[in-house]
Amino acid sequence: MLKGNKILQPEDLKKMNEIMYGLKKQTKSFIILIVDDSGQLITSTEGDSSVDPILLGTLTAGNFGATNELARLIGESEFTLVLHEGNKENIHMLAIGSFGILVVIFGNDAPIGLIRMYSKKAVKKLEPILKGMQVQKEKNKADLPSDEDLDKLFNW
Amino acid sequence: MTMLNFAKKEVICKIVYYGPGLSGKTTNLKFLYDKMRSKYKGKMIAIATETERTLFFDFLPINLGQIKGFSLKYQLYTVPGQAMYTNSRKLILKGSDGIVFVADSQITRFDENKQSLRDMGHNLAEQGLDIRTIPLVMQWNKRDLPSIVTVQTMEQVLNFRKVSSYEAVASSGKGVFETLKEVIRLVYLNIKGEE
């Protein structure tokens, strides 16, 4: 058997897809992605469209990571709203707990309040599913090398 | 973070090329991208400044075919090497399954390798990963340049775990493929469970 740190079962994917497509319908958004915290695409509404969902997932995860880091740098634990205003399209990103990101790309005529509300609801439903995918226990902080350990390790 | 996707029958792993600025991390990925056949590779992203320095990361997804009924996919990333991007490096390491440390062999750059290696240990720990155990391959790059440190010294000082190491000239592709192959093997061994 192969082993992974995260396991995605078909029934979980089915549940996530239902939530995702439901949200797409409710919000009339263009594209929705669910990306894990390391940048891997879990699922998207983009099957074989011209937009490459893997690249989009990587870029949105990188963007979200940078944003969270920015938040930390100005003393915020996290940004509750990430909004990128384009000419035709807007992007709304939401953390799914600490497990992933929900990305909603929507047009200029969609009311942002609605997008936010429905996305929030979707995240609540997605969080337990993503949490359930984790199979590896968190490493004990004490087991990781401290800066002192690193000094000893390299011994320069 | 290896993801085992039973729905799509995929295994996805993340490999990060780490090392000091200008050591040749992006060059490794570009060579692979240029030389790999289309069926094994996806599209590559390079997020770089106007002087072609990596400012966030490079990304190249590769697909190595079937194993035990799963398709085995690796996502290759590089980090930006310049000191100012330390937070970005930390971000990119998140969930990595294996590391290639690309060291610059030039005498004038030698100390930067040490700093980068230590920075890597620290950043990995911040992501809950351990430099002492994570699958790791060392690459001694730029062996074609004059004024380089001997391989013996590189081994002695930098290869603290005595892992596999490869002499390389990434610009011409020497050692690039061998390095990738080894890290793929190590990561694969890690995810291969008990028979």
Place this chain on the structure above:
Amino acid sequence: MKLSQIGDKINIINNDLQDFIRETDASNIILCDMGGEILTYIGNNSPFDFPNIAAMAAGSYATTKGIANLLGQKEFSLLFHQGSTNNILISNVENYAIFIIVFDNSSVLGIVKQKSRDLKTKLDVTFKDIVKGKGIIVKKAKIFEEHKNIEEKEEKSVKKKEETRSTKKEEENEKESKKFDFDSLMIDDLDDIF
């Protein structure tokens, strides 16, 4: 654009940034180049780590630009990140620079947005002036470079082969091609190694 290229014009820029802070009550504004290197900053004393903020903002902008490219948009002109007390707004000035506004809830979002657009226009004029006056060529930042598959033809033929389940003979033919021998990475072979 680099600080060395800006020269004395930095005074004009600083004045514009100062005006912006006065008009919006924002806490800080940082101007950096496309790579996240700080050009100048204005605002009240704060404990914030500006170099790191600038470097992350550059990454944030670059990935946003990449997303825009993928979606076929020219760019996302405004990035707005809302926290609980502090907010951040990031904007580019063409390919010259990026500015980052840090503001708390005592500033009015609408005003910050409006004034940031005005500021963008002003800075653009200044940068264009510098470029014109000094004959500097500002290289377009390679923010997003999606390497196109050069071998689309090959890809198509490979797809066909996959569809018809490639026979051993075909695999051998592939191996014989002058391409880099990546087949040795195939898992069947890897399994043999193990």
